[in-house]
Amino acid sequence: MNAAAPLLEVEGLEVEFSTRQGTARVLDGVALSLEPGRTLGIVGESGCGKSMTALSIMRLVPEPPGRIGAGAVRLNGEDLLQASEKRMREVRGKDISMIFQEPMTSLNPVYSIGDQIAETVRLHEGLSRRESLEWAIEMLKAVHIPAAERRVREFPHQMSGGMRQRVMIAMALACRPSVLIADEPTTALDVTVQAQVFDLLKELQEKTGTAIVLISHDMGAIAEMADRVMVMYAGRIVEEAATEEILESPRHPYTRGLIACVPHMEEKPPPERAALTEIPGVVPALTDIGAGCAFAPRCARATDLCRRAAPPSFETGEDRRTACWLYGEAGAA
Amino acid sequence: MSGRQPPGGGADYLLEVRDLKVYFRLPRRNMLTPGGTVHAVDGIGYRVRRGTTFGIVGESGSGKTTAALAAMRLAPVTSGSIRLDGVEMTTLGGDALREMRRKIQIVFQDPYSSLNPRMRAGAIVREPMDLMEVGEPGERDARVAELFGRVGLRPEQEALFPHQFSGGQRQRIGVARALATQPELIVCDEPVSALDVAIQAQILNLLRELQDGFGLTYLFISHDLGVVQHICDDIAVMYLGEIVEQSDRISLFTRPLHPYTWALISAVPSARRRRSGADGRVRLQGDPPNPIDPPPGCRFAPRCPFAVERCRREKPALREARKGHLVSCHLVGDDCVPPHAAAAGSAA
Numbered sequence: 001m002n003a004a005a006p007l008l009e010v011e012g013l014e015v016e017f018s019t020r021q022g023t024a025r026v027l028d029g030v031a032l033s034l035e036p037g038r039t040l041g042i043v044g045e046s047g048c049g050k051s052m053t054a055l056s057i058m059r060l061v062p063e064p065p066g067r068i069g070a071g072a073v074r075l076n077g078e079d080l081l082q083a084s085e086k087r088m089r090e091v092r093g094k095d096i097s098m099i100f101q102e103p104m105t106s107l108n109p110v111y112s113i114g115d116q117i118a119e120t121v122r123l124h125e126g127l128s129r130r131e132s133l134e135w136a137i138e139m140l141k142a143v144h145i146p147a148a149e150r151r152v153r154e155f156p157h158q159m160s161g162g163m164r165q166r167v168m169i170a171m172a173l174a175c176r177p178s179v180l181i182a183d184e185p186t187t188a189l190d191v192t193v194q195a196q197v198f199d200l201l202k203e204l205q206e207k208t209g210t211a212i213v214l215i216s217h218d219m220g221a222i223a224e225m226a227d228r229v230m231v232m233y234a235g236r237i238v239e240e241a242a243t244e245e246i247l248e249s250p251r252h253p254y255t256r257g258l259i260a261c262v263p264h265m266e267e268k269p270p271p272e273r274a275a276l277t278e279i280p281g282v283v284p285a286l287t288d289i290g291a292g293c294a295f296a297p298r299c300a301r302a303t304d305l306c307r308r309a310a311p312p313s314f315e316t317g318e319d320r321r322t323a324c325w326l327y328g329e330a331g332a333a
Numbered sequence: 334m335s336g337r338q339p340p341g342g343g344a345d346y347l348l349e350v351r352d353l354k355v356y357f358r359l360p361r362r363n364m365l366t367p368g369g370t371v372h373a374v375d376g377i378g379y380r381v382r383r384g385t386t387f388g389i390v391g392e393s394g395s396g397k398t399t400a401a402l403a404a405m406r407l408a409p410v411t412s413g414s415i416r417l418d419g420v421e422m423t424t425l426g427g428d429a430l431r432e433m434r435r436k437i438q439i440v441f442q443d444p445y446s447s448l449n450p451r452m453r454a455g456a457i458v459r460e461p462m463d464l465m466e467v468g469e470p471g472e473r474d475a476r477v478a479e480l481f482g483r484v485g486l487r488p489e490q491e492a493l494f495p496h497q498f499s500g501g502q503r504q505r506i507g508v509a510r511a512l513a514t515q516p517e518l519i520v521c522d523e524p525v526s527a528l529d530v531a532i533q534a535q536i537l538n539l540l541r542e543l544q545d546g547f548g549l550t551y552l553f554i555s556h557d558l559g560v561v562q563h564i565c566d567d568i569a570v571m572y573l574g575e576i577v578e579q580s581d582r583i584s585l586f587t588r589p590l591h592p593y594t595w596a597l598i599s600a601v602p603s604a605r606r607r608r609s610g611a612d613g614r615v616r617l618q619g620d621p622p623n624p625i626d627p628p629p630g631c632r633f634a635p636r637c638p639f640a641v642e643r644c645r646r647e648k649p650a651l652r653e654a655r656k657g658h659l660v661s662c663h664l665v666g667d668d669c670v671p672p673h674a675a676a677a678g679s680a681a
Contacts, residue, residue: 045529045530045531046529160620161393161620162620163620190392190393190556190620190621191392191556191558191597191600191601192392192596192597192600192616192617193392193620194600194602195600195602195616195617196616196617196618198602199616217529217530218530218602219530219604220559220601220602220603220604221602222604223602223603223604224602247604257531258530258531259604261530261531261533261534262530262533262534262559262604263534263537263559263560263562263563263564264559264603264604265558265559265562265586265598265601265603266562266586267586267587267598268583268586268587269562269582269583269586269587271583273541273563273564275538275541275542276534276537276538276563277534278531278534278535278538279531279534280535282499282501282502282532283529
């Protein structure tokens with residue numbers, strides 16, 4: 001880490017949900033830091049806590065049943081977990097904004113897309129109606145929507161999925177936020193459209209220096225976009241490192257499984273196809289994770305120690321951490 | 334399996350589809366404007382070899398699912414021929430159609446909505462046997478138990494309801510149900526795309542295992558090229574209701590001929606080909622156009638970076654460019670050099 005204070009810093013984040021089955025610890029000691037212009041990828045299976053991390057940063061965890069038990073979310077040094085709700089309303093959409101998986105359901109069907117983009121800048125920047133609409137057109141141009149002057153009057157149902165996701169991006173970036181959280185932004189899109197959206201995000205990031213948190217289940221998407229990757233499992237960060245390092249030498253058995261279990265498209269497919277590597281079993285219920293490593297029941301290399309005690313995060317290289325007992329003694333094993 | 338010989342004899346194609354068209358009429362919007370026609374599937378043909386997996390890939394709206402449903406007569410066939418095991422399916426009706434349907438089953442994309450939440454898992458798997466009168470009623474329970482074992486579920490789980498299973502386990506129930514009538518062809522409609530990646534591998538391995546064990550033939554619909562490359566033997570690429578390229582898996586991925594296939598392949602982000610810079614990757618502009626009254630000429634022309642005047646005017650025919658490798662593109666020359674390779678060659 002360099003000496004400059006990070007733009008966004010999360011420390012020791014604990015989030016619990018009360019359920020009928022007991023208390024589920026959905027986030028357990030999540031920490032991250034993000035610098036301007038960088039992209040952090042968060043990868044994991046459903047229920048691993050990646051979206052919950054995003055919601056906690058925005059302070060959008062539904063309370064109750066949820067509860068942020070401990071930790072800090074610092075934006076430019078200000079702890080958002082201590083901020084008032086009024087202050088959070090200023091932060092959301094202006095300093096930190098978010099785009100979601102479903103561009104169909106995240107847009108309001110009864111307002112024109114221009115109105116929806118303009119609303120953000122009217123609220124946060126105090127622009128007049130006319131100015132804000134002009135700004136909306138500028139934003140639509142920035143996300144490469146053709147005929148922006150005409151499109152600005154259209155409604156979400158008149159646009160394709162890719163267009164709607166562009167509108168979402170325009171809306172999210174309208175106030176030039178310093179952090180953009182993209183929660184599975186391309187999962188609902190076709191691959192050719194996904195490629196366009198990724199290119200657009202990269203282009204806008206270069207122009208504006210926005211830091212991006214990209215949440216995805218797709219290691220390929222992460223590889224394409226992120227500088228750094230955090231792998232989450234059952235509410236904990238199990239491994240984090242620079243993207244190349246994670247891809248080339250995954251250390252945590254879960255990360256290894258996650259990379260190996262996906263059928264990769266090869267440019268020269270081998271004539272013989274081996275069975276895919278499986279991660280046996282399923283993600284545990286968050287209400288009954290014992291004292292041990294949450295991944296131990298599915299891990300081929302689990303020992304007694306793993307089943308008894310959860311591993312702390314070990315330094316396993318430069319700026320690289322792995323929460324696994326295999327790397328316990330030797331440091332970088 | 335039943336071990337029936339194909340009545341036609343000769344070539345061992347279980348499913349042969351010729352010039353299949355599925356059109357949907359749209360209601361007119363008002364008195365004056367006529368409703369359009371959705372050309373969901375517009376004259377496709379393919380043959381599926383017995384015991385292999387035939388993949389249909391394409392983006393949303395390409396018609397891949399409709400093509401598969403039509404093969405089961407679950408979508409209205411406008412015209413064309415579908416022969417399963419040598420029997421023409423399009424003219425069948427009533428009991429004869431029912432009888433043939435025993436030979437085709439389907440595994441759906443969404444294991445949450447494709448199982449009846451009020452039925453126990455065992456009953457879900459048994460139901461098709463009861464409906465299609467497969468085997469003796471007394472033997473069916475034993476068969477259900479056997480199927481549970483084959484798909485990696487425990488027999489005592491027969492008594493549970495769908496919500497008590499995980500997504501992967503539910504998809505296993507869906508697979509067991511598809512196997513119940515001892516089908517020869519199983520249509521897999523995006524069978525893993527709703528599942529977590531770690532679970533996808535389990536289901537893909539299961540499908541291949543069952544194929545080897547039962548000699549099954551799969552018609553596999555997917556948008557995921559990684560999955561398709563892994564599981565399919567032959568692949569057709571669909572765009573706006575038409576097959577634009579078709580070949581065996583090795584030829585298709587090693588040397589894609591159609592610019593669309595090439596674009597599709599290069600758009601897949603890969604954890605292995607990490608950022609080889611600009612990497613000669615192509616970006617398609619825009620979205621797939623609407624299958625309602627599609628453009629004349631090549632349907633891909635509006636998005637094709639190489640399109641010339643002829644492409645917009647004249648529809649290319651699907652022809653054999655290399656042995657066993659079909660493509661419909663004016664720009665693939667007789668020397669079999671695709672336009673993207675020609676462009677890269679001249680740039681280099």
